[in-house]
Amino acid sequence: MIHQSKQNKIITSLGIILASLGLTYAPIPGVKQTIIVVSGTELKEPLQELETRFEQNNSRVDLELKFQGSQDMVNNYIDQKNDFSPAILIPANEQILSELDNRWKAQNNSEPFYYSPQAIAKTILVAIAWQERGDILFADGNFSWSSIERAMQQRNWSKIGGKSNWGSFDFVMTNPTRSNSGQLTLSLWGQSKQNNSLNNTQTELESLYTLIKKSVYQAPRSTDILLQEFITRGANDGDVATVYESIALHRWSQTKLAQSQPYQIYYPNPTIQTIATAAIVRQNIDQNTAKVAQKFIDFITQPQQQQVFVQYGFRPVIPNLNLSSVSNSPWSQNIPGVISNPSVKIEQPPNSQEIAEIQRLWNRVR
Template sequence: MTQSSGARIALSTAIIAGALALTYAPLPGLQQTVTVVSGSELQEPLAALEPRFEQANPNVDLVIKIQGSQDVVNNYLDDRNDFKATVLIPANGDLLEELRQRWQTQTGESPFYEEPQPVAKTLLVAIAWPERGKALFPNGQFQWSRLEQAIEQANWGAIGGNPAWGSFDFVTTDPTRSNSGQLTLTLWSEAALNTSALSPAALNAPPVQSLFAQVKSSVYQPPRSTDILLQEFITRGPNDADIATVYESIALHRWEQSGTTQNQSYEIYYLDRTVETVSTAAILRQDVSSGEAKAARTFLEFLAAPEQQTVFVQHGFRPVNPSVDLESVPNSPWSQGIPGAEVNPPSQISLPPDRQVVTEVIRLWQRAN
């Protein structure tokens, strides 16, 4: 090979390499930032998926912000964020419907580019440290009436537990800021009134008002989000936190951590009637360009694909993509022998309460003393 032909080959190779670099490198004019504001229940799976998405979409900078689910809606509507949101993913799709109604009342326009899309599903469950759970629910079944009795009596000795355990400590999230706290009080109110059709008017019945006062007086500084609650529950242990209501997803995901921290792992109890809550994503219109919306749409399509739904299952969520099977996913928490966990729980599963009921739950909580 002559020197000149070698030089020509080297030049051709350089040109091809340069062309490929231009083809695949992010172009400054096309770079998009997608800021996703999510409820805390999705914090860890989204953190795991963020680098995977950015690697597949180098022109998109994905920014994840975490808030309590009610805060996701309120902070956006009240313009409390110090950043521009592109996508909202609260724990419950009905929160987005609340946002839509309030936005349309104020502006007459839709706040979203298109209909919100489901991302992942979970259920509200209870967790308890093993000895505490057996003492509170001797038949192995969760009962709101037993929980209410324990809060009224306020100590374990009065409800059949070991007096050395001291005070009875129930934990739930702040219902003014978190979806799981709202669901807890809604289901508990239904049990107190022996109904499955709760109305705002029914919530003002004396048994419910008394219940709210008892719970509020016994829950000290309820956390703003469910994942924060569970981490505190694990850290505090059975001397300061006996039973809590949380999402099945993070209860499964953090179960191993509880055993490491406390030398014992909590058990899961499915409520006698529970609520399926669907984390749902919406692309916002305000201050979001068509290019940013297109990038956000790509992200939502990415989340719905089987490969990403598998990641959600590994973090304890139930998939919204029907092609993904809970038990066949590698490292599925449903295959790890977690006490109480069931693929097909015995509970009756209901839709979330309508927003009028939730609004009244929040108002009653704020007024309870």
């Protein structure tokens, strides 16, 4: 009888332990589970719309969206600078997540993610220019890094065929130490220098970076901030900029309200495709939360939600979705220069080592 009593006590104790674990990892009835998603600013508006849809279908989940530049996102997470615990990170491309993966493993000797990162939406790097000025700078209708470099060297529009009252030539890009589009810009620009020179050296790249840094005044921390300022300030403060095609398409209609003329889109050749990619992180996130986070990722990659991304200028990650057939698609709005299938070479983003070198060189020059 004593032996049986001890067994009963052990079973009861185990039951209490298991029950307490269940309370720890299972959602409490009637209490919403918060999932914090940190995304690049380029996804802000489509994710806000999809947040509402998801919560309508999942009443016990409260999504909380936060937005940071892609490089800031990695640095803040690794260095634990956030005052919150994100469950999902969605930087502009998978290479940014690879950088996070490498840095996390080097510091913690553990896996940073629950599952393999998953593609969310695609876009490519483009240039935009106010039409009248783009016609002067790119006379044949084709984008040219050397034309921008020459304009930077001459500094004034009057010296490159523009009107004297246009003043100085102003190029705009994001800060490559904080934003992915700035990194892509410098990668493509440096590549164009290498392709046009048999004797390209580090010194030549340093000279290029120095010229750009002198020409770009207070580079914005994110691409969407850059474009909103570009539209609001007009040609007096920005003539040409490099941005994501998605944002350029989505915000194009705003120029009708803010400026007397729209900007035109140009496709560098080659250009770089960047695929916004989501990862569910392990730090301070339990397995049950990770499963709910995965449910959201699965939701936004379904066809109906992918159409929302198209409406905001992104290219889908699922096949057989016609860009022009989606309602309110920017590809059916006669935006100057826009091409659904541009005949340019599409390259992959720079890897983590190349990004590190871009940032090192940018910080080095004055």
